[in-house]
Amino acid sequence: MIHFPAFDRNLRHRVGIVVVLVVIAALLALTTDSFATAANLTNVARQVSINGILAVGVTFVLLTGGVDLSLGSVVALSGVTCALFAHPGEYPLFVPICVGLLTGGLCGLLNGVLVTRGGIAPFIVTLGMMTVARGLALILSGGKPVANMMPALTDLAGDLGPLPIPVLCFATVALLSGIFLGRFRLGRHLYAVGGNEQAARAAGVSVTRVKLLAYGTCGLLTGLAGVVLAARITTGQPNAGQAYELDAIAAVVIGGTSLSGGVGSVIGTILGVLLIGIINNGLDLQGVSSYYQAVIKGVIIVGAVWLDRRQSRS
Amino acid sequence: MLRACQLTKTFGGLSVLLDVSLDFRPGEVHALMGENGAGKSTLMKLLAGLYRPDGGEIQWRGRSVRFATPHDALTQGIAMVHQELMPIPDLTVAENLMLGMEPVNAWGWVDHAELHRQATTWLRQLGTDLETSRPMRTLSVAQMQVVEIAKALARQADVILMDEPTAALSDHEVSALFKAIATLRQRGVTVVYTTHKMDEVFRLADRISVLRDGHLVATKPAGEFTPASLITQMVGRELAQVFPPVTTTPGEVILTVTQLTREPAYRDISFTLRRGEVLGLAGLMGAGRTEVVSAIYGLQPADAGAIRLLGKPLVLTSPADGLTAGIGMLTEDRKGSGIIPAMSVQHNLTLAALRHYCRGAVVDASAEKAVTRQAAADFAIKSSGPAQAIQQLSGGNQQKVLLARALLAAPEVLILDEPTRGIDIGAKAEIYALIGRLSAQGTAVLLVSSELPEILALTHRILVLRQGELSAELNPRQTNQEEILRHAMPR
DSSP states (O other), X not given: XXXXXXXXTTGGGGHHHHHHHHHHHHHHHHHOSSTTSHHHHHHHHHHHHHHHHHHHHHHHHHHTTOOOOOHHHHHHXXXXXXXXXXXXXXXXXXXXXXXXXXXXXXXXXXXXXXXXXXXXXXXXXXXXXXXXHHHHHXXXXXXXXXXXXXXXXXXXXXXXXXXXXXXXXXXXXXXXXXXXXXXXXXXXXXHHHHHOHHHHHHTTOOHHHHHHHHXXXXXXXXXXXXXXXXXXXXXXXXXXXXXXXHHHHHHHHHTTOOTTSXXXXXXXXXXXXXXXXXXXXXXXXXXXXXXXXXXXXXXXXXXXXXXXXXXXXX | OEEEEEEEEEETTEEEEEXXXXXXXXXXXXXXXXXXXXXHHHHHHHHTTSSOOSEEEEEETTEEEOOSSHXXXXXXXXXEEOSSOOOOTTSBHXXXXXXXXXXXXXXXXXXXXXXXXXXXXXXXXXXOOOOTTSBGXXXXXXXXXXXXXXXXXXXXXXXXXXXXXXXXXXXXXXXXXXXXXXHHHXXXXXXXXXXXXXXXXXXXXXXXXXXXXXXXXXXXXXXGOOHXXXXXXXXXXXXXXXXXXXXXXXXXXEEEEEEEEETTTEEEEEEEEETTOEEEEEEOTTSSHHHHHHHHHTSSXXXXXXXXXXXXXXXXXXXXXXXXXXXXXXXSOHHHHTOOTTSBHHHHHHSTTGGGGEETTEEOHXXXXXXXXXXXXXXXXXXXXXXXXXXXXXXXXXXXXXXXXXXXXXXXXXXXXXXXXXXXXXXXXXXXXXXXXHHHTTOEEEEEOSOHHHHHHHOSEEEEXXXXXXXXXXXXXXXXXXXXXXXXXXX
């Protein structure tokens, strides 16, 4: 059997969140008729896939002890650039996809350069990127949604066999990232840099390269999320993705990744993403007003992390 | 007055302290001795309220007490001065010292003049005239230590626990500290104290308790021990000669350092190093020893000068360059630039040489596991397993992991910066033996140490640094501690 350390290294410490996840799912299955149906569960998976891709990406950055606040804006910018190259009959399918990915990747790389070479705190750098990317999205789109996208691209929001393509994207990204972080030398270096930057440097790890990799990967995956979102809403929306970074970071932290870096795993992030997704879905099914939803969600997020930290401390 | 009753503490199934009963008397200096991992720090942390016991109890002034936090212990009069200092770097000396007990005026505002006056008074009692308005971050480790002790004094503590207070102090500072401890004793304060330096214990302690593997093996007045009997008790066996004799003859010149300069730390440093040679670098704190060897590893590049390995000039801008060239280093600051605390023993161990345990870019898990098992045996690393987080290991075992880490890269030149600081005598002897073996294999060793007996016994040659300049080159067989110190003292 193949063995992925990054997937199970922290799994037994994640008991708290698994319990919360199971309890909420069980409650929903018992109190509603619609939760435990294939259609609804597929729907949940589809809904979490964009946050999932973002969360996996930002896991890289959080592991190095950094943070990326520009996710939502970069999702919008990538969606817009992708849509601009996606008008029917102009370019083949791979062009808009690559443009979207590259946009995200470049934004991430620029974040990384400013953090490493510029020596500016990640919070500030990515806060700057957050407004710049949003501004660029508005400029490039003229403030209006970029419509008229080729069907081949909007089909990417559809299904491949029984599974929605966005879900497949999320699954692939999570699998590859898990293998990378758990098995690759550079993945190990990422943990080392987050755990103790000075010590990592003294042991010959190139801190700059590792951080560039983390921010670049995060950007690339943000670009992917932008493309998937554009496909789903069939336009490049300059106002899309507001506050997406918060859900993504919340998911990662629920999953046990330390905000100070060096500790965390992809499996934890997946659990965090699922928890947030199921909460959203459950509250919708229960017909809870969106005002109350926000309050309940916040309480559950903090509660889940509190339970989890108590667990792993004892 | 303070009594430990059958105290037991376990971490993750491993008991680090077992059934230890011990009483501390007013006005005594009580030394806790033992190898790393023997349970000294754990016992202190239990007494100071940092840990809670899993069994047994603490009695304080005849009553059973449970300290929930260090603050609880402190309000009852038990203060601890930590091995790893915890200052607030951007506050001043006075603010750190008086933290939580700042004098206030009628408005409830902090009275800064009074704050500095009181802080100065406490520092004077320790025989130091440290400027109280300096930010804490500008102090040396030794100076921070003094502030920490003054802090305990200011809190009117009846018991002061000191975990290796002299590990980072120069001889001058040590005597100042001893004077302060003598003052404390006269006032009836109990000082509980750990150290790895034999001579200190006999100069200072009234009573000595020896811990081994979490058990208390002896408590006696200091006069009833001899250094030899103490070591035997600590180690549980007769230690063969601590220092192995120097038997190797250095070979060809491997490393040439020419006019290395980085102002203001050091200037014009030139020397050579031969295969199989152990070259000692002596000097006081702040003489620039660490800075010079850091430049040779690429950790803190020099401004000017040349470093040649086998005649080939090296460009060293990062430790990665040093490692590639065949230079390895064990850094001085184990916690700051050594261990990755949350990482496992295995991952810490292989970090510097990970490329040797990879297939392409992928870590070869079985090769990594094999080398970890091998290293754990070779270096006698005590842990619950390769997956245990290194932060749960004792200082000596952490150090062995780091030494193994440096050696896995098979360096031709190995820099050891204070390799035995704060580790027990058993681990020290192992490291001494290892230096001998490396030298016999032809590895060139550059040894920085503040412990002169170590430098004298282990090296082929000694360089002395004084205020950033080379002041002498000595033959260890024809010199002594006094001569080294004479060359090291600032003029």
